[in-house]
Amino acid sequence: MKYLVMVQGAQSDYEGMTGKSSPHSPAWSEEDLRAMFAFMSAVNDDLAESGELVDSQGLTEPAQARTVTAGPDGRPVVTDGPYGETKEVLAGYWVVDCESLERVTEIAIRVSQCPEPAGTPVRPVVIRPIQDGDGGEV
Structure with a gap:
């Protein structure tokens, strides 16, 4: 069964990752960014090794979006550009091919534990x- 695992974010999160803090997101340090990228690489490597990874990508900031x-x-x-009414956007995703909803939930739980600086908003993993x-599940 294939699943889409989505990480949510906001424009303020992307700005925080460039070192610009706001009331909605803290500034990330170089160490914070390295820890996040190392964590995501480890997740990707493990999913590739298990044969479950179909695709994974991070997406650019909402300011570069077009609707x-x-x-x-x-x-x-x-x-x-970004839209005032848009609170959260898709920040990145994995397409995985897993045996069960329980297994993909384990993956999403792991993704939700990505290291972030204190004060970073909690964003859902969907x-x-x-x-x-044919309209059925893959």
Whole structure:
């Protein structure tokens, strides 16, 4: 069964990782960043070794995002940048192929234990089963 494991974030988290603190996120040190990247690399290595890793990626900050919607007349409306109403965004993900929901939950629990500086907001790790082309779970 394939699952998408998603890590949530916000623009303030990305700014904190560049050393800019805010009321919503502390500034990260170089040591904090190294610890986070080492942790994520270890997770990826372990999932690759077990044969469960299909793909994993971190995503750029929301300020680099673009949203495309249909306008009232059906023509596309393209908007750049972060949005005030958007509190959390997808920060990164894993696609894993696991035997069970219990196993992917173990993976998500491990991901949720990534080292972060004190004061970093707690962001959810979300698990979603991936549907196959027939609408069933893969």
